[in-house]
Amino acid sequence: MPDFATPLLESTVTATLRAAGCVFAEDEAHLLISAARTPDDLAAMVERRTAGFPLEHVVGWAAFCSLRIAVDPGVFVPRRRTEFLVRRAVAHAARTGGPGTVVVDLCCGSGAVGAALAAALPGTRLYAADIDPAAVRCARRNVAPFGGQVYQGDLFAPLPADLRGRVGLLAANVPYVPTESVGLLPPEARDHEARVALDGGPDGLDVLRRVAAEAAGWLAPGGALLFETGQRQARTAVGIVRDGGLRPRVATDEESYATVVTGVRPPTV
Known part of the structure; x- marks a missing residue:
């Protein structure tokens, strides 16, 4: 987790994602915070996610068969x-x-x-x-x-x-x-x-x-x-x-x- 991560921050991000309709808000919040480099980076990622972008496009990768697969914007997300x-x-x-x-x-x-x-x-x-x-x-x-x-x-x-x-x-x-x-x-x-x-x-x-x-x-x-x-x-x-x-x-x-x-x-x- 980045240095700026706190339980309060994770709770806030979770609430924001849940309000946007994300079913697995807590898991997604943890992933977004882990992927962010700075608070501004996190804010931008949360904004994209709540706007409806696939989580994999936001963080840039998807888990698949125990591999971390890079997924660029617009590319089909492996299911x-x-x-x-x-x-x-x-x-x-x-x-x-x-x-x-x-x-x-x-x-x-x-x-x-x-x-x-x-x-x-x-x-x-x-x-x-x-x-x-x-x-x-x-x-x-x-x-x-x-x-x-x-x-x-x-x-x-x-x-x-x-x-x-x-x-x-x-x-x-x-x-x-x-x-x-x-x-x-x-x-x-x-x-x-x-x-x-x-x-x-x-x-x-x-x-x-x-x-x-x-x-x-x-x-x-x-x-x-x-x-x-x-x-x-x-x-x-x-x-x-x-x-x-x-x-x-x-x-x-x-x-x-x-x-x-x-x-x-x-x-x-």
């Missing part, structure tokens, strides 16, 4: 439920060879998923891509400690061509919110995160369709595409994966309300 996708990917890698696998983090945002996979799988060769320049700049900082490379462009287009047929894990955190539902998202998301990271088209699955159509050509035999989807979308998503030549399976985690679809490339593709 804790996405840790389930990471666990599923690690489990698949353990069954198929694990260390040394080629990992691609598509629609990478901050690069949180790729960084978490690289941390969990020693020797991983990590590549990531996103269409949003702000996300790419942010992701490069997060994957640099793992030797990862980040490319800017639309889905697979910017990736090195020699990765075709060699990818062991293709984690695609595609947007899956239907266009008409984006306006129903919490203000923290709809007002402060890039729309391209949220809007999945009329049924929320447009980007997934594009990914699944090409995924088999990039995956190594036995490699897997993994992505999140809404529970109601899972059946349609499974059909999309199957149409792409992959063998789908669905896993859910009730505690985090997460649904992850895995599509495995058969050896004969």
